[in-house]
Amino acid sequence: MEESAVNAFRILVLSVFMAMMGLGIISPMRARAGSTVGVFNTAMSLGQIVGPVFTGFLLDNYGMGAVFNFAGAIGVVSLAAFYLMSR
Numbered sequence: 001m002e003e004s005a006v007n008a009f010r011i012l013v014l015s016v017f018m019a020m021m022g023l024g025i026i027s028p029m030r031a032r033a034g035s036t037v038g039v040f041n042t043a044m045s046l047g048q049i050v051g052p053v054f055t056g057f058l059l060d061n062y063g064m065g066a067v068f069n070f071a072g073a074i075g076v077v078s079l080a081a082f083y084l085m086s087r
Contacts, residue, residue, distance in 0.1 A: 055067055058070060
């Protein structure tokens with residue numbers, strides 16, 4: 001049961017990222033479509049490399065609460081950046 005909930009959450013997060021990437025490509029500046037895809041792919045790659053290492057560090061040194069607090073802060077910053085870039 002727990003694994004299916006994690007997979008559902010991953011699908012939800014991936015669909016949100018894909019929607020944000022789509023908004024960047026559909027924007028009036030079609031000349032920047034390649035740049036948008038490049039930034040998206042770079043961010044995804046960095047997240048897969050840095051995320052587990054940094055999360056392990058937080059978990060070992062500060063506990064599970066720090067992991068959730070940091071993830072929440074990253075989420076708020078991401079939403080603010082998305083809002084500012086989409087204006």
